[in-house]
Amino acid sequence: MTAIQTNPVVRLEIASQPELLAGARALIAAMAQRCGFNEIMCGQISLAVDEALCNIIKHGYNCREDERIWISISITETEPKSIKIIIEDTADQIEVSEIRSRDLDDVRPGGLGVHIIKEIMDVVEYEHRQPRGMRLTLIKTNKPSQARENKEQKT
Amino acid sequence: MSNTQQLEIFIESEGDAKIVRPVGDIDLSGAPALRQQISQAQQEHPTRLIVDLSGVPYMDSSGLATLVEAMQIARRNDALLIICSLQDKVRSIFEIARLDMVFKIAQSREDAISM
Numbered sequence: 001m002t003a004i005q006t007n008p009v010v011r012l013e014i015a016s017q018p019e020l021l022a023g024a025r026a027l028i029a030a031m032a033q034r035c036g037f038n039e040i041m042c043g044q045i046s047l048a049v050d051e052a053l054c055n056i057i058k059h060g061y062n063c064r065e066d067e068r069i070w071i072s073i074s075i076t077e078t079e080p081k082s083i084k085i086i087i088e089d090t091a092d093q094i095e096v097s098e099i100r101s102r103d104l105d106d107v108r109p110g111g112l113g114v115h116i117i118k119e120i121m122d123v124v125e126y127e128h129r130q131p132r133g134m135r136l137t138l139i140k141t142n143k144p145s146q147a148r149e150n151k152e153q154k155t
Numbered sequence: 156m157s158n159t160q161q162l163e164i165f166i167e168s169e170g171d172a173k174i175v176r177p178v179g180d181i182d183l184s185g186a187p188a189l190r191q192q193i194s195q196a197q198q199e200h201p202t203r204l205i206v207d208l209s210g211v212p213y214m215d216s217s218g219l220a221t222l223v224e225a226m227q228i229a230r231r232n233d234a235l236l237i238i239c240s241l242q243d244k245v246r247s248i249f250e251i252a253r254l255d256m257v258f259k260i261a262q263s264r265e266d267a268i269s270m
Contacts, residue, residue, distance in 0.1 A: 112216040
């Protein structure tokens with residue numbers, strides 16, 4: 001598991017409805033902005049979370065809209081700042097080794113979510129949640145070079 | 156920060172081109188409507204289908220999947236599918252998914268029409 005110690009700042013419970021994704025994205029982007037990420041990175045971090053939520057809705061819950069998803073967000077207070085997002089569900093558990101991105105040379109609709117999440121986030125960890133469901137931990141650190149870039153963009 | 160928008164889709168024509176212009180976020184909730192509108196436009200067999208993304212501030216892989224499917228149908232129909240006027244955030248998802256080299260992407264609608 002990851003060594004970064006943080007206390008959740010925000011906990012959110014949402015129903016497994018695609019219409020609710022926009023609100024979750026807005027919250028994640030606002031928290032990423034607090035962490036000092038630039039606008040493009042805030043958008044990408046919320047995209048990674050959106051992709052994770054879409055996977056849960058489509059594959060975990062088979063598009064059932066009355067299930068629940070929990071999102072916890074925390075930010076480290078020490079530099080370099082990191083945003084940590086934990087997403088939990090009660091869907092059927094799957095083997096963690098089966099969750100992987102596909103060959104991008106095979107251009108076809110779908111199957112890009114895991115690739116996008118892994119491209120954007122520094123840490124992507126899937127695990128079984130007790131007593132049921134899956135837990136996904138995502139961490140993105142605002143690295144010094146990235147933070148400099150963010151500062152230059154703001155001035 | 157993030158101004159999320161309900162998706163609206165406009166269909167326009169210019170010369171031999173059919174233009175699909177979504178306005179708003181394209182995500183899991185909006186992608187089915189876009190898919191339906193593109194499919195409807197493709198049933199008229201235009202030689203050139205342009206998807207103008209100037210009004211799209213956000214797209215996820217559901218939107219990408221819709222566009223990949225549209226591109227495959229266009230190829231089967233010997234038609235050209237061009238995507239134009241991408242905002243920076245949307246362009247970045249094409250790059251992350253390495254689809255920026257797969258699609259024909261134009262800077263502006265005018266460029267797409269003259270391609």
